[in-house]
């Protein structure tokens with residue numbers, strides 16, 4: 001019987017840990033969240049981040065800017081927040097309106113306030129073993145594995161997806177844990193042959209039910225990052241959960257698996273930022 005890896009339970013534990021650390025030390029971390037425009041999904045994410053701040057005793061500031069905000073105006077706000085000693089973390093909700101260059105915005109955030117860990121500098125530090133922050137979604141998955149005592153050391157971890165926010169940084173973290181890592185993508189030949197070798201499979205493609213049971217080894221651990229809105233209006237992962245669950249040793253459901261972890265790690269990173277800036 002497969003373990004259902006419960007991201008709700010683990011994310012609550014992470015947030016509780018962050019809150020306890022803050023209260024015990026009398027820390028006063030503050031996260032500034034910027035949202036440009038009125039994308040409904042972005043609004044939900046921003047609200048969830050503010051709620052998590054409240055739950056963890058982190059102060060949050062919201063900057064809701066109109067869709068016509070220029071890149072220069074946004075960069076000016078980031079400069080102001082970079083210089084503000086009361087603000088420890090800065091997050092700009094993506095995607096941004098098309099007229100704004102996301103890379104320019106990410107790179108403008110001071111590296112020690114880049115709590116999403118998206119900037120070139122922080123990603124470079126991740127790969128060279130000198131990291132300050134860990135990218136939230138991949139670090140959330142490592143936290144899930146640790147909570148369930150699933151060791152990556154010596155395992156063959158196959159990651160399908162090579163995005164800058166999920167696949168690539170997940171490879172860095174798994175490598176750091178002693179795994180042998182294979183990254184697959186849309187040009188990978190004989191994908192099933194490779195995924196069937198995975199002791200731990202990370203599914204990060206963004207296609208509903210892409211992974212069928214015959215692509216997964218018996219007893220594997222499956223982390224499903226995918227969030228896909230199905231025709232039934234519900235959220236589905238990349239993995240055909242009903243077919244795959246009976247043959248694996250542990251698996252994350254969607255929703256309630258990897259998803260809740262991202263924001264919990266964001267809170268942890270905000271506390272890390274505060275401590276670094278107040279040493």
Ligand code: NDP
Pocket residue numbers: 137160161162163164165166167184185186187188191204205206207225226227228258259260262
């Ligand atoms: P991207 O669209 O940036 O990347 C998708 C990756 O899947 C690409 O590397 C692409 O390959 C690869 N891919 C696409 N089709 C195939 C195929 N047929 N065979 C093999 N590989 C393929 O997505 P993200 O990494 O941003 O997100 C992935 C999923 O995770 C999405 O569903 C997203 O919603 C979800 N997500 C969830 C988060 C959370 O839980 N908190 C956070 C972030 C994302 P190529 O590079 O060659 O195009």
